[in-house]
Every structure is written in C-alpha cells, then in structure tokens.
Amino acid sequence: MVWGINWPLSKIALIYAPPLLFSGIRTVIGGVLLILIALPKARLLQFKKLWPVYLSSALLSIALYYGVQTIGLQYVPAGLFSAIVFLQPVLLGIFSWIWLGEEMHGQKMAGLALGFLGVACLSAGGLTGSISLLGILLALATALCWALGTVYMKRNAVRVDMLWMTAMQITLGGLILLAAGSAAEPWKAIRWNTGFVAVTLFISIFVIALGWLVYFKLINEGEAGKVASYTFLVPLVSIGASVLFLNEKITINLVIGLILVVISIILVNVRFRRSPASVVAEIRALEEGNYDF
DSSP: OHHHHHHHHHHHHTTTSOHHHHHHHHHHHHHHHHHHHHGGGGGGOOHHHHHHHHHHHIIIIIIIHHHHHHHHTTTSOHHHHHHHHTTHHHHHHHHHHHHSOOOOOHHHHHHHHHHHHHHHHHTGGGGOSOOOHHHHHHHHHHHHHHHHHHHHHHHTGGGSOHHHHHHHHHHHHHHHHHHHHHHHSOGGGOOOOHHHHHHHHHIIIIIIIIHHHHHHHHHHHSOHHHHHHGGGHHHHHHHHHHHHHSOOOOOHHHHHHHHHHHHHHHHHHOOOOOOHHHHHHHHHHHHHTOOOO
16 A cells, blocks of 8 residues: 555655655665664664675665666656566566475466556556657666565575664665765755655655565565565555546556456465365376376
8 A cells, every 4th residue: 555655656756856865865764763663672683794684685675676766767657667667576476486485386377477467457558658768678677676675585584683674774775875866966956845845754654664664574474476466456556546646547447457456466365276076086087097187
C-alpha cells in the first residue's frame, strides 16, 4: 500500500526538488528514524565487522535502485517505466531459485509471468509518446538492482540483525544519494514549502522506513519469490492513488490488470496439488505398465 502511494506522491515532490537530492533527503530521514528505533539493540550493529555487508546492500537496494529510478523517470512515461521495473518479481523468482535454492515449478513460473503481464496491462497507458532507449535501459537496471539487492540481503540474513541491516542500508544509501545529488544538482533548486515537506516526511516515515522494514522482514522469514509476487500489487495501488490525488481516470486496462495480478499472486503462493485418487491411479498405471494417463 505505502509503496503504491509513493509513486504519485513522488511525482508531486519532484515538482519542488531535483531527483537525486529528493531521493537522498527522504532516505536519510527514513534511515535515521530506523537507527533511533534500533539503538536499544546497539550491540547487534557490529559495524566494524559487517560494514561491507551494509554498504553492498545499500548500494544495490537503495542508492542504485532509487538513483537510477528517479533519473530514468525523466526519460520515459511513468506507466511504461513502472511496468519494466516490476519485472523485478520475475527476476527475483529466478534468482531465488538459482542462488537461494527456493522451489521453482511450472505453476510458479506461470504466475510470475502472468503478474508481469498484469503490470504491463495496468501501465499500457504509459506507452504513448516517444520511447527513449536510455529510459528503458534505466528501468531494466532498476529492476535488476532491486532483485539482486533482495537476494543479497536474504543470503546474509543469518549474519546480521534485520533492523540494523535495514537501518544501515537505508542510511548509507541515502548518504550516497545526497553526495551524488550535491555534486550534480543545486540545493537552491529545492522549494521548501509546506507541500514538499509534508510529502517528504510521509514518504520518509511510511514508504522508506516502514515499507522497507516490513519488506525485508517478510523476505527474511519467507520465500523471497513468494513475497515478491505481492509487489505486483504496487502499480495497482499506485494507479488507484493517482486517480485520487492526480485526477487520473480508471480504464479497462486497470480492471484487466487487477484480475491478472490477483491470479498471479494465487498461482505463486498457492500450490494446487492433484487429488489423492489421481495420484493412486497414476501409481497403479505405472505398476501395470500403462503410461497413457
């Protein structure tokens, strides 16, 4: 929900601030909030020992993900960009199968593919206008960074405290974005009005701090591929929020996309098994040498 709301709110915020500086500000605020929450467990930080893990995760999941995303949105329509970015659950399902040893079967593959098709349908309105090859490549890079960052976090979950892992990667990633933004964008371009401050604080608290904490908590405790399948709902929530906040219209694509996304999540998370009677029948057929079933 909060990640879906983030897209239209970010569009509003980018009216008042350059992309890298805005990304850096919101992530640093979110990271500092998580550090304050994690302070009672300070002994679990182990920064001297684990800083390479924190930094690597910060680069993949935060700095590159948000940095490439905010730059790429300037080159292609938001609908098309989000459709490509949400190739991430498909990539994560494949990477989790290869590197994490998670189960992969035909039904799950079909569900992931159907979910991506649903997102593409939701975002079909963004296909109008000129298409930038650079924008498409940046969208693909965004999806790849997100997927690789999630797999990296999952592989190192036993070595780190999840709260400190989330706090450190967000804070370090935010500092990297702030440094890049300070070098490439003027701070005076930011308009510090009530609207910008309110949107930035909401995104920092609920989208960055709470959203990433919940996401990595779920990834740590369950199958990465299954958790990622639910992120197919993000563009749907984003479009719904855009209807409310930006006066965008509901289309037939929204309805069809919703149906495809819901079916996708069911296919990925619910394994439909054959009935005991059919299994017994197949065993008997094998024993009798009759393989026509």
